[in-house]
Amino acid sequence: MADNYLGKKMEDFLAGKSSAPKRTMNLAKIVAKNRSYRGYDNSFVVREDQLRRIMAVVPSCPSARNQQVLRLRAVLTDEADKVLPFIRLGGALRDIKLPLEGTEPRAFVVICSTVAEDKYVNMDIGIVAQTMLLQAVEIGLNGICIGAFDHQKVQQSLGLEYEPLLIVAIGKGAETIRMVEISEGESHDYYRQDGVHFVPKLPLDKIVIK
Numbered sequence: 001m002a003d004n005y006l007g008k009k010m011e012d013f014l015a016g017k018s019s020a021p022k023r024t025m026n027l028a029k030i031v032a033k034n035r036s037y038r039g040y041d042n043s044f045v046v047r048e049d050q051l052r053r054i055m056a057v058v059p060s061c062p063s064a065r066n067q068q069v070l071r072l073r074a075v076l077t078d079e080a081d082k083v084l085p086f087i088r089l090g091g092a093l094r095d096i097k098l099p100l101e102g103t104e105p106r107a108f109v110v111i112c113s114t115v116a117e118d119k120y121v122n123m124d125i126g127i128v129a130q131t132m133l134l135q136a137v138e139i140g141l142n143g144i145c146i147g148a149f150d151h152q153k154v155q156q157s158l159g160l161e162y163e164p165l166l167i168v169a170i171g172k173g174a175e176t177i178r179m180v181e182i183s184e185g186e187s188h189d190y191y192r193q194d195g196v197h198f199v200p201k202l203p204l205d206k207i208v209i210k
């Protein structure tokens with residue numbers, strides 16, 4: 001038991017009883033904030049410890065037959081040019097070439113597999129990618145999954161032993177993104193209007209089936 005003010009504060013802090021307002025964001029809010037960003041604030045440089053913290057959620061992720069075949073390669077700003085030329089962003093926005101100059105993502109986690117790609121490997125990849133993105137949001141960062149990239153060129157330029165299957169870009173998002181509810185049959189294509197990126201989403205009652 002601490003008998004002084006600071007000692008007590010430290011005890012409370014370590015016990016999670018600090019009176020300081022907590023920066024809380026519940027999971028639903030994190031998921032809602034976790035939009036796919038295709039433009040980033042390049043004055044913000046993602047640090048190695050931030051990328052490590054994001055990757056640190058992966059060992060706790062579920063894995064089909066618990067095979068844990070995925071391997072991660074962190075790419076920081078100094079190596080970003082080994083990845084950037086080979087990714088494609090915003091394929092549905094035919095009139096814009098993304099990323100806009102000066103807003104490129106400059107940190108990545110490249111997800112590889114030690115075994116040939118199959119449906120279970122791909123399921124593992126999705127789980128791992130989304131979990132890392134949620135962790136990124138929790139620490140104030142943003143990201144996007146990138147499946148459209150030249151696998152061979154990225155493998156060569158990074159000197160990877162395994163084929164890369166998905167890239168997760170990480171950075172400080174510099175876009176305004178809004179989700180908009182759509183009905184069945186309406187276009188799912190995301191679009192931009194007056195500088196806002198709109199993402200059409202089906203509501204829950206259209207997703208849950210009987």
Ligand SMILES: Cc1cc2nc3c(=O)[nH]c(=O)nc-3n(C[C@H](O)[C@H](O)[C@H](O)COP(=O)(O)O)c2cc1C
Pocket residue numbers: 034035036037038088089090091144145146147148149190199
């Ligand atoms: C597996 C996967 C691969 C993706 N690949 C790309 C990609 O190559 N380029 C891109 O611009 N967006 C890519 N995206 C992002 C989707 O376009 C995005 O999730 C979708 O437009 C919905 O937006 P939201 O993530 O903000 O909900 C990918 C998403 C997933 C899940």
